[in-house]
Amino acid sequence: MVAANRDEFIARPTASLDFIDGQKTVLAGKDLKGGGTWLGITAQLRFAAITNYRDPAANRTDVPSRGEILMNYLAGKRDAAGYIRHIAEQGDRYSGFNLVLGDGESLYYYSNRSAGPQKLAPGFYGLSNSLLDVPWPKVVRGKALLYPWMVESKRVDVARILELLEDKDQPPDEQLPATGIGIVWERLLSTICIDSAEYGTRSSAVITVSDKGVIEFVEKTRQGTPASAGRSTVVRRSMNC
Numbered sequence: 001m002v003a004a005n006r007d008e009f010i011a012r013p014t015a016s017l018d019f020i021d022g023q024k025t026v027l028a029g030k031d032l033k034g035g036g037t038w039l040g041i042t043a044q045l046r047f048a049a050i051t052n053y054r055d056p057a058a059n060r061t062d063v064p065s066r067g068e069i070l071m072n073y074l075a076g077k078r079d080a081a082g083y084i085r086h087i088a089e090q091g092d093r094y095s096g097f098n099l100v101l102g103d104g105e106s107l108y109y110y111s112n113r114s115a116g117p118q119k120l121a122p123g124f125y126g127l128s129n130s131l132l133d134v135p136w137p138k139v140v141r142g143k144a145l146l147y148p149w150m151v152e153s154k155r156v157d158v159a160r161i162l163e164l165l166e167d168k169d170q171p172p173d174e175q176l177p178a179t180g181i182g183i184v185w186e187r188l189l190s191t192i193c194i195d196s197a198e199y200g201t202r203s204s205a206v207i208t209v210s211d212k213g214v215i216e217f218v219e220k221t222r223q224g225t226p227a228s229a230g231r232s233t234v235v236r237r238s239m240n241c
Helices: 067-075 080-089 137-152 158-164 183-188
Strands: 002-009 014-019 026-031 039-042 047-052 097-102 107-111 199-209 214-222 232-240
Touching: 002 039, 002 047, 014 199, 014 214, 014 232, 026 067, 026 214, 039 067, 039 199, 047 067, 067 080, 067 097, 080 097, 080 107, 137 158, 158 199, 158 214
Parallel strands: none
Antiparallel strands: 002 199, 014 026, 026 039, 039 047, 047 097, 097 107, 199 214, 214 232
């Protein structure tokens, strides 16, 4: 199971969750500016997710969109291990990112700000805009909130998980990371659900795969800022694997 928020500038054009191929075997949202995606899965259980690595001093504007990494994997034929090795060989083509890839057999993690690809053991992981499981306050809180519903519960309550992804608990300043963006932005970005007029949590998603081989992808998209009461749309798509 995967639960995730997508944080982005409010003005960046985006297409909500849908099948993005003619055969209706690939589910993802789409970044209409860069042409890529941030989260997707296929009927063959090819899974991909990406986050930015927060390091403003190293950001570049002369590089491809990181979302294309996911699109190429979801539409391609390589297994997760082969594709993530391929990306690691050309990681310096992109600004900082964290990449998680799966293929139904194995799950891998790679950041172009770390040593190399890592095969993940079965477990419960948290990821924000540093490396995997780095204990930023939002990662620690998110794992504590979600663990009972994603790991311990015998029944998946998607509505409850989506509700938890809207948590806006503000950690104290002394717990915040120093990533070079200044304290005002550190505070803004420190909550699980980010709420501002310029930049915020655009959507939340939950992906599950049942014992019967049914993939369900639920996305809650917010119109405007997350605080806009009643202004959200839930899209639910499913397919067999």
